[in-house]
Every structure is written in C-alpha cells, then in structure tokens.
Amino acid sequence: MLVMTFATKSFASVSGGVTRVAAQGFQAVTTLVKAIIHRREILALGELDERGLKDLGLVRSDVEGALATSWLTDPSAVLADRSSARSGVASARRDEAVRQASVKAAVRPVVPVVATKVACST
Numbered sequence: 001m002l003v004m005t006f007a008t009k010s011f012a013s014v015s016g017g018v019t020r021v022a023a024q025g026f027q028a029v030t031t032l033v034k035a036i037i038h039r040r041e042i043l044a045l046g047e048l049d050e051r052g053l054k055d056l057g058l059v060r061s062d063v064e065g066a067l068a069t070s071w072l073t074d075p076s077a078v079l080a081d082r083s084s085a086r087s088g089v090a091s092a093r094r095d096e097a098v099r100q101a102s103v104k105a106a107v108r109p110v111v112p113v114v115a116t117k118v119a120c121s122t
Contacts, residue, residue, distance in 0.1 A: 038076040
C-alpha cells in the first residue's frame with residue numbers, strides 16, 4: 001500500500017510539471033499567432049491616408065514605428081501606447097484652454113451702461 005501511495009504522488013507531480021510546460025508552450029504559440037494577426041491588421045492601417053489615420057488618433061510614423069518592432073512582439077500594443085499618449089496630451093491642452101478661458105472671463109471687467117441725456121440745439 002505504501003508503494004502505491006508513493007508511486008501515485010510522484011506521477012501526479014510529473015504530470016503537473018508536464019502540464020505547466022505544455023501550457024506555457026501553448027501560450028507562447030498563441031501569443032505569436034496573435035502578434036502576426038495584429039501585424040497584418042496594422043499593415044492594412046498603413047494603406048489609409050493621413051486623414052483616415054488622424055480619425056483614429058494616429059499618424060503615419062506611429063504605424064511605421066509599430067511595424068518596426070520585432071516579429072515576436074505585438075505591434076498593436078505600440079500603437080495603443082502612442083495613441084493614448086497623444087490623447088493624453090490633447091486632453092491636457094483642452095483642459096488648459098478651458099481653464100484659461102474661464103480665467104479671462106472672470107478677469108474681464110463689467111462696464112455698466114450709463115444712459116445720458118444729450119440736449120440737442122436746433
């Protein structure tokens with residue numbers, strides 16, 4: 001009975017290790033396939049004109065920079081980082097413009113309108 005318990009435990013640990021190795025290998029293949037699929041989609045983005053890219057919040061150099069990464073990395077992550085950085089800068093500029101406009105509106109003096117009677121001589 002003791003021998004059976006020992007054998008079961010050792011086989012269980014071996015199969016767990018094999019399962020982990022297989023899962024990591026499968027995850028690496030899945031990541032590579034996703035990177036290739038995303039690379040093909042970004043190649044399609046490269047066919048857009050400047051206006052179409054601007055609608056997406058990108059410029060041509062963003063697409064070219066993402067495609068310049070290694071084949072093993074996902075280029076869509078590069079595009080997401082650049083787009084979010086650009087939108088963060090644009091948001092900060094918008095907030096600053098609104099703040100300055102409200103400051104100018106508060107500083108602007110209000111001039112009262114005074115009605116005066118002007119006598120006309122005829």
